[in-house]
Amino acid sequence: MAGETIAEESLLTRAREGDVRAYEELVERHQETAFRVAWLITRSSADAEEAVQDAFLKAYRALGRFRAGAPFRPWLLRIVANEARNRRVAVVRRERLALRLHEERRPAVAGAAEAEALAAAEREALLAAAARLDERDRLVIGARFFLGLSEAETAATLGVRRGTVKSRLSRALGRLRKEIERDG
Amino acid sequence: MAELQQRLAELAERLDFPATPPLAARVGDELRAAEPPAHPRRTTPRPRRGTTDPPRAATPRPRPVTPGPRRTTPRPRRGAQRPRRGATRMRLALLVVLAALLLAAGAVAAVPATRHAVLELLGLRGETIERVPRLPENARAKPAWRLGRPTTLAAARPRLSFAPLLPAGLAGPNGVFLNYGTPGRSLNLTYPPQPGLPRSRFTGVGLLVNELNGHAAPGFYGKMVPRDARIERFGIDGRFAVWVEGLHLFFYKPTTDHTFHIGHSRLAANALLVQRGNVMVRLEGKFDKATATAIARTLGR
Numbered sequence: 001m002a003g004e005t006i007a008e009e010s011l012l013t014r015a016r017e018g019d020v021r022a023y024e025e026l027v028e029r030h031q032e033t034a035f036r037v038a039w040l041i042t043r044s045s046a047d048a049e050e051a052v053q054d055a056f057l058k059a060y061r062a063l064g065r066f067r068a069g070a071p072f073r074p075w076l077l078r079i080v081a082n083e084a085r086n087r088r089v090a091v092v093r094r095e096r097l098a099l100r101l102h103e104e105r106r107p108a109v110a111g112a113a114e115a116e117a118l119a120a121a122e123r124e125a126l127l128a129a130a131a132r133l134d135e136r137d138r139l140v141i142g143a144r145f146f147l148g149l150s151e152a153e154t155a156a157t158l159g160v161r162r163g164t165v166k167s168r169l170s171r172a173l174g175r176l177r178k179e180i181e182r183d184g
Numbered sequence: 185m186a187e188l189q190q191r192l193a194e195l196a197e198r199l200d201f202p203a204t205p206p207l208a209a210r211v212g213d214e215l216r217a218a219e220p221p222a223h224p225r226r227t228t229p230r231p232r233r234g235t236t237d238p239p240r241a242a243t244p245r246p247r248p249v250t251p252g253p254r255r256t257t258p259r260p261r262r263g264a265q266r267p268r269r270g271a272t273r274m275r276l277a278l279l280v281v282l283a284a285l286l287l288a289a290g291a292v293a294a295v296p297a298t299r300h301a302v303l304e305l306l307g308l309r310g311e312t313i314e315r316v317p318r319l320p321e322n323a324r325a326k327p328a329w330r331l332g333r334p335t336t337l338a339a340a341r342p343r344l345s346f347a348p349l350l351p352a353g354l355a356g357p358n359g360v361f362l363n364y365g366t367p368g369r370s371l372n373l374t375y376p377p378q379p380g381l382p383r384s385r386f387t388g389v390g391l392l393v394n395e396l397n398g399h400a401a402p403g404f405y406g407k408m409v410p411r412d413a414r415i416e417r418f419g420i421d422g423r424f425a426v427w428v429e430g431l432h433l434f435f436y437k438p439t440t441d442h443t444f445h446i447g448h449s450r451l452a453a454n455a456l457l458v459q460r461g462n463v464m465v466r467l468e469g470k471f472d473k474a475t476a477t478a479i480a481r482t483l484g485r
Contacts, residue, residue: 020215027208035204045202046333053364054343056211123195130192145192146199177188 327388332363368397
């Protein structure tokens with residue numbers, strides 16, 4: 001982990017000096033998380049792709065303002081989230097939260113063990129309940145649990161303070177629990 | 185609550201996110217096509233606010249992705265000798281360009297006809313034209329090839345590295361596409377068949393307008409033109425233009441390897457190329473030179 005940080009700092013230093021190849025490596029490292037963050041916000045693969053590409057370009061041009069030694073990912077994710085928010089248009093045009101479970105991991109209910117089938121159904125129900133939450137709740141849960149972002153990264157993505165992430169997440173989990181109970 | 189969090193963490197492992205597009209090469213291409221950025225290092229550390237890094241960088245002012253053309257004239261400087269040095273540089277640059285054109289003309293004349301490809305033209309920044317004995321046998325017509333992502337003009341404008349030019353007096357466009365795969369990005373407009381613009385079997389539309397930043401994407405697109413097709417260089421209101429009449433191959437060379445591949449090409453028929461500042465406009469359709477020229481004359485912002 002420490003080695004990775006050092007390597008990332010070295011890439012950042014080179015990118016700041018205009019080394020595009022070093023920056024490409026940084027893009028390679030962070031593109032998946034960046035794309036998923038943008039996708040959670042836009043709920044459109046095309047918009048997310050555009051947002052992330054533009055965000056990486058803007059981040060490169062803003063590298064001179066990036067504080068050396070600070071973690072790069074939260075800084076980058078904030079730019080990505082801003083770009084994604086700029087692209088978010090009327091919700092009516094958007095697909096429903098289209099997160100799905102891996103197709104290949106869905107058990108064929110008829111032939112699967114009862115416990116496994118039950119667990120799969122519970123996961124489906126949990127995902128459906130999360131999808132029914134409002135955007136604020138969905139984003140904080142999505143960032144923390146589905147994307148595995150740290151509190152600092154979630155704060156940067158949502159444009160709030162770390163303390164707000166904690167309280168927002170706590171309330172979102174409470175509402176999620178109620179959604180699940182409503183499903184019975 | 186802990187149990188719910190545990191279930192969410194388990195759920196995350198089974199989520200099927202959309203595939204992440206490969207962005208590194210695309211971002212790198214755009215950056216290489218653009219001016220080298222200035223990354224002034226801060227001399228004094230910025231006071232730390234909160235726990236995350238500066239939000240100023242997170243809300244950068246919108247800027248064109250690729251800056252405009254490089255400054256070709258010397259900056260005004262102080263001192264009596266500077267302007268003369270600039271003028272000398274200008275003259276030198278002009279001589280170099282002239283020499284390159286003469287060399288190219290000489291090369292075209294000197295290369296035997298049997299040679300596989302001859303560089304025919306150096307005049308357009310965004311597109312090269314090669315004369316070839318014959319087209320590759322596996323060349324195919326591919327209507328709607330590489331148009332890009334459907335969008336609107338209003339949405340496309342801020343994402344382009346150039347100000348697009350639009351033909352006037354036509355019905356349409358009925359399609360606006362932004363192609364992120366071209367350095368500096370390219371804009372494609374489709375116009376439906378209409379009087380004077382019948383449907384082309386190569387594009388599937390009446391008129392296809394393809395625009396790109398010739399400075400950002402030098403030689404990105406190209407044409408292979410067989411001997412029986414016509415290439416004519418001429419001027420439209422003082423601007424350089426090339427008319428290609430007859431079946432030819434339209435292709436692009438990815439900036440990653442700069443090599444031709446048949447998969448990156450399609451058959452095309454008549455096309456007019458016009459250079460307007462940093463914008464290279466390509467008009468393609470089943471029409472003659474006079475029609476294409478008349479459309480090119482209406483191009484405006």
